[in-house]
Amino acid sequence: MLGHEDAATTLRHYASLFPDDLSDVARRMNAKARTARDGRSQRPKAA
Numbered sequence: 001m002l003g004h005e006d007a008a009t010t011l012r013h014y015a016s017l018f019p020d021d022l023s024d025v026a027r028r029m030n031a032k033a034r035t036a037r038d039g040r041s042q043r044p045k046a047a
Contacts, residue, residue, distance in 0.1 A: 007033055 004010040007029040015022055 004013070007026065010029065011022070011026055
C-alpha cells in the first residue's frame with residue numbers, strides 16, 4: 001500500500017506525474033489492489 005486510504009486518494013495526489021497515462025495508471029493500481037486484497041494474481045485488461 002502506498003500509505004493512502006485508497007487508489008483514488010493516491011491518484012489525486014500524484015495525477016500530475018502521469019498526465020498522459022492516468023487511465024492506465026488507475027487501471028493498474030486497481031488491479032494491484034485487488035490482487036493484494038484477494039491474494040491472487042490478476043492482470044489488467046489490455047486497452
